[in-house]
Amino acid sequence: MDKKSIIGIAVVALLFFGFAYFNTQEQKKYQEEMAAWQAYQDSVALATRPVVPAADSVALTAGGQDPEQAAEAARERRVAALGEYLAAARDGEEREFVVENDVMAVTFSTRGGQIRDVLLKDYTKYAPRGERNIPVSLMDPATARFDLSFFVKNGLNNVKVNTMEYVFTPSAVETTADGARAVRMRLPISETAALEYEYLIYDTKTPARDYLVDFDVRLVNMAAEMANQTSIGIDWSNTSYQNERGFKNENMYTTVAYRFPGESSIEELSMSDEERSKEITTSVNWVAFKQHYFSSVFIAPQNLSYADVGFTTAQPGSGYIKDFSARMTVPYTAQTTGYDFAFYFGPNEYSILKKVGDTDAGDGDLYLERLIPLGWGIFGWINRWCVIPVFDFLRNYIPSFGIIILILAVLVRLVISPLTYKSYVSMAKMRLIKPQVDELAKKYPKQEDAMKRQQATMELYKKAGINPMGGCIPMLIQMPILIAMFRFFPASIELRGQSFLWAGDLSSYDSVLNLPFSIPFYGDHVSLFALLMALSTFGYSYYSYQQTASSQPQMAGMKFMMLYLMPLMLLFWFNDYSSGLCYYYLLSNLLTIGQTLIIRRMVDDTKIQAIMQANAARKSNGKKSKFQQRYEELLRQQEAQQRAKRK
Incomplete structure (x- = not known):
């Protein structure tokens, strides 16, 4: 056996044993996680077990298990699976409270430490009968979800923490030195370690600042508690209400948008699809649940390392427009002590979005104004x-x-x-x-x-x-x-x-007449401005045709399209528009x-006519331009080719 063969066999053997060792370690880790997850599921089942009535306690005791002992055993299993502090937070009592400024009212929930709802004070939505008398709410509170997920150590096992499953401990709302209302909530992990959320809501009478909610996540003494991992997951989702008069038009402008760092443009999912999702494997700067005139934007100046975004369109008449979702990750190392995030909850108004910036985090221009679909390029x-x-x-x-x-x-x-x-x-x-x-x-x-x-x-x-x-x-x-x-x-x-x-x-x-039926591609109403616009288009087209038909015979073939088809198409197209x-x-x-x-x-x-005659007299003695010479030569060549073909 030669030297090269021996080296080849050694390399193959090394790869084989290396793969076997790596696979064994992964299997061991997987079994540990599954054991921890099963223990957690058992604790959840015991925690949610119906309370046995007092009349049945004798039978339970006769079965050999005392109710108090059973409850204590369940608590011990929860503590074993989650740790003492997480087990206590798992069964805490949820509480909601509202913090307001001049432009919005933000509802917080201690479950998950999240924002449950945002009410915009300066805007109202259409009620079922068409009047505007309901304040705009950016999300259905029952569907609002903001969940951080990560692994912590619990003895020899790793426990996956999903913050939505735990109740945070809130502090009293305080006013900071710069005038912000500070909302702080804490999820204890151990005696000295905790996950802390701090929301800052300003009331500066400046919309670009007041619609922006600073959101700081702090990992307090968490390095020793965190398991080996390279990222922390974020699961953000909610369902948006229908706020405008026409479902079709509002749905067309409602989508998920995001921005790549360093880009002055943004990306959007196709607006009109019933269901659309996209996996983004590169970094993004922010993700927005964009409605027609309002947006909820999650801003990560330090950049999200991954995002999987999508939406599902609601049924017309349901009162909703789209179900939004975004699963994201942020990088994590043992040296990470926290993240500086922000939310924008407000109108898609150019003068406001242009000035929005998380200056504390120092991202520079966020280009949130690109959420407004003003057109690409020159438009x-x-x-x-x-x-x-x-x-x-x-x-x-x-x-x-x-x-x-x-x-x-x-x-x-x-x-x-x-x-x-x-x-x-x-x-x-x-x-x-x-x-x-x-x-x-x-x-x-x-x-x-x-x-x-x-x-x-x-x-x-x-x-x-x-x-x-x-x-x-x-x-x-x-x-x-x-x-x-x-x-x-x-x-x-x-x-x-x-x-x-x-x-x-x-x-x-502007509906001036509601029809008892719906006309395909037109709708169930008559918009007077759209009708007048179509009539004016017909009048202008008729006048233009009269001016050009005599001098350009080819226009005769376009008479039907110019005079009749185009105004009719505009009438059908614009009947639902602004x-x-x-x-x-x-x-x-x-x-x-x-x-x-x-x-x-x-x-x-x-x-x-005099100008044309003067031009003709001046150019009749003039030298032909090179372009004209080439053009005439081309015509002569084409004429010669046609004569050759006829022969």
Whole structure:
């Protein structure tokens, strides 16, 4: 046997014995954990055992076991499984209490030391009959869960601690030196070791600070008690109520969101799915249960090392919108003494979220404002840097949001008026040169002369100074603004509860007629602003078609889509949308029609004709550009290829 064979056999043997030893240790650890878990289950069963009535105690005694002895035996088994202090906390009596500031009321529970409910004082939700008279609650208290899980030593065994199974010992609520209300709760692990929670609720009259709850977790003398582990688990879940008028629209904006450290963007689960979950194996900075206009955010400035997030959509009419869940972990070492967390419970308002930051933990910009779906890329830039600053400025001085939307629509039309002017002039040139284009069609009537006809037409356009796309390009440039507005209005909590004319709430649809039946894709109500917006779209499309159909024959094939199908689709699409959005598009259409009529009166076709003739005279003696030369050469080559094919 050669040297290489001997080395190979030795390596294989080493791997085999190493694996056998590792497997033996894992099996031993598993058996110890299972034994501890079984002992714990036995203690739970005994602790929850029904109390035997006094009349039956004789029979029990006759069976050879005294009730007091049985209770004592059960207690001893619990102590053996959990330790003296955890066993006592396991059977403690739960208590709830409320701590308030100017903007919210937070309900705490000593079971699990968790926040059970958050009531937002400045906001109300829709009642079943449609009125707003119920304060917004961010979660159903019966479903609220915040559970820390870790292993502690108990003799030779390791005990898994789930904080939701234990009752914490609360201290009296105190006011700290910086004015915060401090809520402290303690879960004893041993005589000197404990898990401590401290919540700080501020009342600074600054929403960005007052909606933020600092949450500090302290491991007091826990290093000696903690078993060998590399992470601590966090299980956070709750069910959110339906707070808005329409289930479909609110559900579309309700999801789970999270942010990777160092990123200025956020990630979201698909909003409209009935059930969705995702496992995140990289670090995340925060996880949010995002509703349409409100959010509950768990912030971990030191980063979560793992997260498995998801939701399940509730049934329409149940009063709920989604069941949220997030299973997360934070790193742990023997040197870890605690964690600095925070919660944000509040509205999805840009001016507030932009300023939220857990400054004590020092994370810097949290980018919570990205929870508001303002659009990606250029659409988000337009909203963040143009629309929102103007909107916030106007609402500081104008109380009516209907007037603010009107001013915003006028400003937008003024900004894009140069584009509208260029578009009209381009269409006017196409209309005036139409007779000459028809002459070229008569000159080259045959199909094989199509290249010559196209070349002559392009030459005619060039001499007249016409860009065939001149009427379309300005419209395309306007599209980002229209789409930005489409994202801005439904996401603006500022419109929530604001009335204008017949619309009682500009953030919801304005139902002027409730139908006794539901029309597919339309709904069971009639939104007047959506109807007027569709009619104005039809009017604008009809006017535009009349202006372009004569100069652009290809538009005739789009008549049905432009005049009838598009307004009808918008009517069905926007019937459930924000009435503020429909109102804005209505104003935009009316202002565009008025602007076009004014430009038409200002622009003289005779002057345009003179300009076109001057361009033609100037360019007739001019040298052809390289682009034009290449284009004409390409046309000649294509024409030659077609002749070759015909031969």
